[in-house]
Amino acid sequence: LRRGEISSTMGHSAVMTCPNKTDATMVTWKISPKIGGPCTLGYRADQKKVDRTNCSDRVNCEFRSNQSYALEIQQVGMADEGNYSCEVVTQEGNFHQMYQLTVLVPPRLSLYCDDHRNPVCKAAAGRPAAEISWVPENNSMTETDSHDNGTVTVLSRFTAHSTDEKTVTCMVYHTTLNETKSIACSSSQSDLILYISIALGFLIIITFMAVIYYFKLHGCRLCHKTEPPDTSLTHSLQDDTTEVEPYTTYVQKENTIYNSVSDLTVGQNLP
Ligand SMILES: *[C@@H]1O[C@H](CO)[C@@H](O)[C@H](O)[C@H]1NC(C)=O
Ligand SMILES: *[C@@H]1O[C@H](CO)[C@@H](O)[C@H](O)[C@H]1NC(C)=O
Numbered sequence: 219l220r221r222g223e224i225s226s227t228m229g230h231s232a233v234m235t236c237p238n239k240t241d242a243t244m245v246t247w248k249i250s251p252k253i254g255g256p257c258t259l260g261y262r263a264d265q266k267k268v269d270r271t272n273c274s275d276r277v278n279c280e281f282r283s284n285q286s287y288a289l290e291i292q293q294v295g296m297a298d299e300g301n302y303s304c305e306v307v308t309q310e311g312n313f314h315q316m317y318q319l320t321v322l323v324p325p326r327l328s329l330y331c332d333d334h335r336n337p338v339c340k341a342a343a344g345r346p347a348a349e350i351s352w353v354p355e356n357n358s359m360t361e362t363d364s365h366d367n368g369t370v371t372v373l374s375r376f377t378a379h380s381t382d383e384k385t386v387t388c389m390v391y392h393t394t395l396n397e398t399k400s401i402a403c404s405s406s407q408s409d410l411i412l413y414i415s416i417a418l419g420f421l422i423i424i425t426f427m428a429v430i431y432y433f434k435l436h437g438c439r440l441c442h443k444t445e446p447p448d449t450s451l452t453h454s455l456q457d458d459t460t461e462v463e464p465y466t467t468y469v470q471k472e473n474t475i476y477n478s479v480s481d482l483t484v485g486q487n488l489p
């Protein structure tokens with residue numbers, strides 16, 4: 219019995235070979251996935267007949283003599299993980315080959331600056347877990363988060379506040395990819411944004427005050443314009459009353475009443 223380990227990237231195809239024998243009378247592939255029921259692909263040379271039991275359409279084998287009876291899985295998915303065994307029956311005896319299939323998932327990479335201006339490198343939903351390192355080499359905090367589907371998210375935070383380096387590089391190592399990404403979370407950049415915001419704030423306040431001042435001036439000018447007619451009207455009325463003879467006594471009387479009332483109130487207010 220021969221054993222082997224094979225890994226395939228999710229979405230790609232995987233090929234597993236059987237012991238290469240000519241004159242095989244029977245070939246059987248047995249698949250025991252981690253999830254779900256087993257599947258069998260069998261071939262009988264004398265009947266030239268293929269039996270498929272429970273196998274997905276993505277799983278196929280070309281049963282032809284002088285072939286290695288290789289099993290091919292198209293668009294490998296997580297559910298395809300498991301044990302694959304092949305048995306070839308010949309006149310000389312039975313030959314076995316077994317494979318353990320592991321599905322690899324490339325992580326999704328992202329590099330960004332967090333709220334504290336620390337560069338954060340993230341390799342999301344990878345299988346197996348990705349490894350992250352930094353240039354320059356420095357203190358970093360790594361968090362790993364395992365998901366139900368077997369993938370792992372690795373997050374590494376670059377924690378060097380006193381660094382003079384403006385650009386840092388994150389390197390992600392994974393069986394399916396090696397990638398480097400660079401970022402600058404330098405304070406000068408965010409300081410610039412802060413200064414611009416402050417300047418804009420001041421500009422808005424100044425403009426607002428200028429507008430208020432302008433309207434105040436404008437409003438006062440309107441007041442002066444409306445006030446004079448009122449005074450002239452009262453003057454003309456008084457002039458009229460003095461000119462018209464019969465009303466003079468009445469006006470004088472009223473005035474005396476008002477004067478007496480005002481005298482009274484003044485008298486009451488005094489201690
Ligand atoms: C696959 O085979 C290994 C040993 O060869 C065994 O430990 C494991 O349980 C098997 N897995 C499945 C899904 O049958
Ligand atoms: C087919 O799959 C079902 C479950 O999906 C399982 O119970 C059954 O044993 C399988 N049949 C064979 C012949 O492997």
Ligand SMILES: *[C@@H]1O[C@H](CO)[C@@H](O)[C@H](O)[C@H]1NC(C)=O
Pocket residue numbers: 391392393394395396
């Ligand atoms: C990634 O890098 C390592 C070491 O530098 C190398 O052994 C491996 O083959 C590389 N893998 C890929 C997919 O480029």
